[in-house]
Amino acid sequence: MIGIVGYGSYLPRYRIKVDLIAKQWGADPEAIKRGLMLYEKTVPGQDEDTITISVEAARYALQRARIDPQKIGAVYIGSESHPYAVKPSATILIDALGIGPHVHVASYEFACKAGTEAMYVAYSLVKAGEMEYALGIGADTSQGAPGDALEYSASAGGSAFIMGKEKVVAEILFTHSYTSDTPDFWRREHEFYPRHAGRFTGEPAYFKHIHNAGTSLLEKSGMQPKDFQFAVFHMPNGKFPQEAGKKLGFTKEQMEVGWISPWMGNTYSGSSPTGLSAVLDVAKPGDKIFMVSFGSGAGSDGFVYQVTDEIEIVRDLAPKLRDMLDNDKIYLDYGEYAKFRKKIILNE
């Protein structure tokens, strides 16, 4: 049996309400809350970035997996906000967690799906018998240009998954990926904010890729939407995942637990992985989980998981996602948020 042996998530404590962003740019907050189903989003502290978020998420994953970090043979971090353009984020993470130095690391980048890429490769290496354990992480401190629609959603957080063969808490039964050249969203080298082409963002990008990956994954598995207790989709806002899931035949009840974007925002590479983490926090042995990520550019990775008895043993060994999402929040005003996100030009 191959799958997840330990999982962990981390969300910063800071939040900004969508109302304040709308007010700043003269938009109607009610229209945004209704239209995008977004209420507030996480904001990283001034001392947080993709590396610190990854370290805390992976520390929780290790707590749950209860394994010797030295046995981890690979660490992959997927993000569109790696702190260095050249120097893999995982080089710092392994030193912080006592992994390696006999370890293979790499940074992945694929807009919002870099996290599931990291998970897929980690899983594949264990499946191939190359190593006992591999760690895949999706984390981001995404930026939307001030006044841009993405500013309402771009948030911060991440999740880490240790793949292995023994004491598996969620077996990976099937995977499927779907990728095409789609010009919906990109960021050129040295540019601070990403660009997006409005007319490509919905139907030809998000919905097309999730639907094709999802349909093929259902075919491959021989399962139907009713066979699953939970479904998780990439969450660029609150509205899109509900629509994509419905189109594939999933119900609101199946999507409820993993649908965290209205209060978290879009954590990019950490989006669907963190939805999965919220599901694992409550899933029962035998439950099946359907998950499809999406990254602009564009592509989707799909996974079918089956939860095992081990979940009951590991669940309480680290903080749960809902607790991090709902408790101990520190609200920022727009000025503080702009300072935290380095949107203010300062003298050197």
Added chain:
Amino acid sequence: MISPRYHREVAQRYRLEAGKCKQCGNISFPPRLVCPKCKSKTFETVQLSREGKILTFTIIRVGPDKFSKETPYVVAIIELFEGRSSNDGVRLTAQITDCDVNKVEIGSKVKLVFRKIQDEGKSGLHCYGYKAVLI
């Protein structure tokens, strides 16, 4: 240029590695060459626990240049719980992050987290280490 020193201190800054005296058991953090209690020079490496309590603290309202945009912030002396009587735990100095500075109290329980401490200018290294958060 701070990176060479930072790099040498990675084990203590990232993983809280301390030196435990093989002769008297005293734990030195940061690690030392000579035990301050018994003058022995043989140590084993141990990893400190990540939880403790605030012994004393100060609120920095006028910070050094590098941190002047982050004021006010709290710097505290923390005693870590080492699974023994909580009175003889190892002490270290750390910033208390993610907090309302007016809510920090002597005796508050804290946990150490991995955070960015400073940047080496606009194009230099990011320097990471431990800070504490209230729990």
